Amino acid sequence: MTPAPPDRDSQTSSVPEWGGAGRGVTDGAQMKQPGERKAHLSRYNVKSFSGSTSFQKTAKLMSMKTKAAVLVLSFAVLLFVVVGSLGGVHASSNDGSYRQLQVYSEVLQRVQNEYVEEPNIPKVTDGALHGLLESLDSNSSYMSADAYKAYKEHKSTSKGGIGAVISKRFGYADVVTVLPGSAAEKAGIEPTDIFESIEGQSTRDMSLPEIRNLLAGAPGSSVDVAVVRARRAEPQKVVIAREVENIPAVTDKMMEEGIGYVKAETLTRGKAQEIAAKINALQKSGAKKILLDLRNCAEGDEGEGIAVANLFLNHGTITYLQGQKYPREAFNADPAKAITTLPVAVLVNKATAGAAEIVAAAILENARGDVVGDKTFGDGSVQKTIDLPDGGALILSVAKYYSPSGKAIQDEAITPNVLVADADDNIAPEDEEQTPEQQAKPKNTVDDQLNKAVEVLKSRSS
Incomplete structure (x- = not known):
């Protein structure tokens, strides 16, 4: 750009x-968050995840057809927002964009009327909005009314955390770095680890604020995460005890x-x-x-x-x-x-x-x-x-x-x-039987x- x-x-x-x-x-309100790891995705070997978890299936098997469908539906949802805000304004200089919006409206109507079974439109809309915002960059996101309310309530009471910087990669929560001496380090969490789920909830459709919200909590409480790591076939369940972050x-x-x-x-x-x-x-x-x-x-x-x-x-x-x-x-x-x-x-x-x-x-x-x-x-x-009329919110870069x-x-x-x-670019495969906490991180002298x-x-x- x-x-x-x-x-x-x-x-x-x-x-x-x-x-x-x-x-x-x-x-x-301003919100600053780590960006998407665009620079390093080409180096990250997706094939190293050889299991059958939802993350691995998503990273390996998401077809172009599926991606296109999500994108089309996302823009169809956007149509209602845009056209609603335009009211009686006619398209002139944006005539091409307006025609595209008409196409997306037609697609949504076809989905509603001709899909194999009656779709759950609220659920579809929620997922489409997630896809629309996150297609811009990993810092932009959509929160439903319930998610936004929970986020604001939890944020005001959380005093502890795990001591890790989180972004998103492959749509999931990605550990950018771990602070020395933090709860995450004590639990064996490492940079580039992916949290497939937090407290049993997939991070695939969560916004970054929601992810960080779930990881934060009262000092002394714990949070369960499923960790996917390169060179390991299956995700590992890890319990992290939250601490006051130093x-x-x-x-x-x-x-x-x-x-x-x-x-x-x-x-x-x-x-x-x-x-x-x-x-x-x-x-x-x-x-x-x-x-x-x-x-x-x-x-x-x-x-x-x-x-x-x-x-x-x-x-x-x-x-x-x-x-x-x-x-x-x-x-x-x-x-x-x-x-x-x-x-x-x-x-x-x-x-x-x-x-x-x-x-x-x-x-x-x-x-x-x-x-x-x-x-x-x-x-x-x-x-x-940006607060939305239904109680939800957009977080927009x-x-x-x-x-x-x-x-x-x-x-x-x-x-x-x-x-x-980086020294850890050539780390040997890990013992599949060990949890992240048991694995002694290779020390490069x-x-x-x-x-x-x-x-x-x-x-x-x-």
Whole structure:
């Protein structure tokens, strides 16, 4: 997608203050969620799922005919919404689209009148709306009135969670990353695991808010999930004890040849301040270069990512927001907030998402430093919630974050200028008899990505 050039409505924003919230929208509550793992689906071997679960059948056997039927029906449902809102307005410039809507209306009528048995129209409509919204991107979704009511009630009372970042893949709940020391890690959950069901309910037709709602709950309570993992034929039942989620602190250390190493597990509010403090301390201790490790950093606020990038940049564009009805809003580096001119390298991998991708893109495309590792996740958008007359809701993506050169981060992710594959890309098959909790995750004693980043930094002059 090529962003439109700036116009009279374009805006330029300074970098937010420490811990600033991400950008909002004017009508509707903002919701930021990890994006769809588009960049990595080609690497994920669907054939490795050889069982007969509903997930495996869906991933392997969903035919083009079925997909087309869902899409046609989705647009047919949309017809009633669109035509209802148009009232007496006649199609003119949108004449072609109007004719297509007439076709979809005809399809729905045929389904109602000629399907082998009388269809359950409310159920069909609900499924069609799910398909319509999720065909846009994994962050857009539809919630029925009952689901939306339950979501709002549960959200206000949930104080605990499992400590994992969740997106959707193949239509199911997908684990992007797991926080160190979290309940999910203790239960043996790993990145790229798929939750086929939660509490016996398939995640296939759930929106992301519903999925996250089910995983959250009171600390000490438990949640049952069915885990599908590559190299395993059958899903495994896992019980995860919810905990109060503790966000890991930013860590640092001095490495060889004056390389200051900083590791951030998240870029949640306040992390920019923590990172700044670590960099300042390392510089006082004699650091000559900075290595910022953002691998598995998938949780955070885009505003915090902008603030982190500004620590290294005293000029240039960090990122910008833009949507069909959302005027371009640029975030430029504030020279007063840059704290270091030392050579820098950023470590990323497939679980680097959202705010962390903004940091990597800004440093790479402003030629401020190197980005080392694997292609990132691909996330960066703003959603708003639209309440529907029947009590349901639409969650719709309204703007995307772009890299300085104009690449939509959610669509293209970030490709490092120094590519090094993730260490877990070549893990041996697991014991089929063990549960995820029993499986000892293979420990790679050699960190190729880290070693390469150190090598790259050594070659850069201070």
